[in-house]
Amino acid sequence: MALQSSGYIRLAGNDTGRSVAKELDLGTSGVHTPTISLGQNNVRALAQRTGSVSVGLGHLRGKSASLDTQTVTVGYRAAQLYVNSGYGSFTSGLGTTGNRDIGSMSDGTFNPKSNMYIRGLWYSTSGSGMVIFSLRSLTTTVANSGWTTMNVAGVNFTRSSATFSNIDNASIGATNWSWTTSSNPFGTTVNATKVVTFT
Amino acid sequence: MNREYVDKTDLEDSAVTHAALTRGSTYIEVPKGSSSEEEIQLLLDNALLQAALDNFHGSQSRDDVYCDKVIVRQDYSTGLPEAQALIQELQAVFPDYEDWDRHNHNIVGRYTAYREPYSNSGISFYNFGEKPSESLLLSFNTSYLNSNLLEWYGLKFDLDSEQVMLKVVFRNYEGETPELPTNPRNFYAAIHNQDGTESEWVDFYAYATPKLIREFCAEKGLSYPLPPTTHTDCAVVWCWGFVFNKNTLEYGPVKAYARYNIGE
Numbered sequence: 001m002a003l004q005s006s007g008y009i010r011l012a013g014n015d016t017g018r019s020v021a022k023e024l025d026l027g028t029s030g031v032h033t034p035t036i037s038l039g040q041n042n043v044r045a046l047a048q049r050t051g052s053v054s055v056g057l058g059h060l061r062g063k064s065a066s067l068d069t070q071t072v073t074v075g076y077r078a079a080q081l082y083v084n085s086g087y088g089s090f091t092s093g094l095g096t097t098g099n100r101d102i103g104s105m106s107d108g109t110f111n112p113k114s115n116m117y118i119r120g121l122w123y124s125t126s127g128s129g130m131v132i133f134s135l136r137s138l139t140t141t142v143a144n145s146g147w148t149t150m151n152v153a154g155v156n157f158t159r160s161s162a163t164f165s166n167i168d169n170a171s172i173g174a175t176n177w178s179w180t181t182s183s184n185p186f187g188t189t190v191n192a193t194k195v196v197t198f199t
Numbered sequence: 200m201n202r203e204y205v206d207k208t209d210l211e212d213s214a215v216t217h218a219a220l221t222r223g224s225t226y227i228e229v230p231k232g233s234s235s236e237e238e239i240q241l242l243l244d245n246a247l248l249q250a251a252l253d254n255f256h257g258s259q260s261r262d263d264v265y266c267d268k269v270i271v272r273q274d275y276s277t278g279l280p281e282a283q284a285l286i287q288e289l290q291a292v293f294p295d296y297e298d299w300d301r302h303n304h305n306i307v308g309r310y311t312a313y314r315e316p317y318s319n320s321g322i323s324f325y326n327f328g329e330k331p332s333e334s335l336l337l338s339f340n341t342s343y344l345n346s347n348l349l350e351w352y353g354l355k356f357d358l359d360s361e362q363v364m365l366k367v368v369f370r371n372y373e374g375e376t377p378e379l380p381t382n383p384r385n386f387y388a389a390i391h392n393q394d395g396t397e398s399e400w401v402d403f404y405a406y407a408t409p410k411l412i413r414e415f416c417a418e419k420g421l422s423y424p425l426p427p428t429t430h431t432d433c434a435v436v437w438c439w440g441f442v443f444n445k446n447t448l449e450y451g452p453v454k455a456y457a458r459y460n461i462g463e
Contacts (some may be wrong), residue, residue: 037455041211041212045211050211082354126213126384131248143210144209144210144211144217144228145210148211148212159211160209160211160212160215160230161230161232162230163227163228163229163230163242163245163246163249164227164228164229165225165226165227165228165246165249165250166225166226167224167225167226167250167253168224168225168226169224172253172284173224176250176253176254177251178249
């Protein structure tokens with residue numbers, strides 16, 4: 001939930017809607033008293049005061065750590081040549097022009113990038129395994145910014161540790177963030193529901 | 200030969216530096232972290248490979264096929280003028296054998312007798328997006344489990360003998376193989392003749408970085424297919440082919456498919 005727009009706000013502590021650390025899920029769960037400062041990057045991002053500008057507790061009022069939430073109903077497609085495969089919700093088929101046809105996702109658009117259509121959120125079983133977050137950007141240049149962490153059913157993936165790609169193409173242009181991992185955060189149960197939050 | 204990239208500070212975390220690379224319409228950033236230069240090059244190779252596979256049907260392209268550091272074939276997307284010239288040749292000798300212009304992303308290329316079982320020069324035609332029909336398979340006196348077939352196949356048109364070979368592409372091979380570089384997207388191909396016989400030479404294909412293939416070739420005493428700078432000159436080396444004899448398990452030539460996206 002968002003930090004309260006009135007009343008006290010503090011950096012650390014376990015009080016929901018009052019503690020910045022709890023909003024950002026920093027420190028020990030149920031305690032949330034990490035070393036934390038107003039100037040650190042994730043606090044600045046939450047306050048929407050990145051860069052060298054000043055930041056105060058007042059900037060954090062009403063702010064929510066979650067930039068976007070997607071509810072993914074897990075589907076599966078077996079590995080096939082030149083098509084996406086794996087577990088989650090994504091576009092398969094030849095090329096990437098189609099809408100998502102594996103699993104489902106609500107609401108399926110990404111707020112931090114002007115509600116761009118999400119091609120997929122899935123675990124690719126190709127190669128050594130990879131978590132992929134993909135937007136249908138077509139000819140729009142999408143910067144590697146705008147969010148800090150993607151949480152898939154409790155597992156965090158940081159944007160800055162992802163391999164980022166942007167393909168500029170009028171029919172199949174896409175922007176991807178991907179992480180190589182042998183662990184599948186979507187699980188293998190078809191029709192299971194997984195919540196993905198972006199902060 | 201290393202790829203040349205630029206260092207780029209993360210837009211929101213000044214402690215993070217990315218290696219940034221642009222190839223045609225593809226832009227890539229990989230986090231450098233504490234990675235060695237070799238590891239960064241591998242990350243870039245992997246990212247380019249993934250982007251190429253994702254973009255497979257997105258652009259017109261030419262593949263230079265290398266064996267033993269020499270181009271043995273050039274394949275063109277059927278939307279390109281070079282491909283149309285080859286299709287006219289095919290249509291002249293094999294009229295309406297296939298729907299040559301079914302879409303712009305099939306592939307056509309002239310081959311030579313650079314490897315067995317090819318004994319003459321000819322033209323290859325690869326039909327993507329369709330499994331070979333049962334009637335096509337039967338016309339070559341063969342049959343496959345449909346679920347094992349990939350959604351494309353090749354036809355090899357021998358311009359001298361006017362014979363056709365069918366290249367069937369499939370996921371799982373049940374016979375014995377020599378040691379091969381594996382990953383879950385490997386696949387195989389078998390070549391069938393119109394007289395119902397099958398070549399004893401089987402193709403194995405892999406998606407892998409140049410480093411992995413170079414090391415594998417060195418370990419097995421095989422000739423690495425690429426000249427030193429090709430993998431950085433082209434858009435991406437998107438596929439590697441190994442040929443082996445299914446009876447003796449002898450290795451044939453190793454092939455590399457160097458992709459050049461056209462019009463970028």
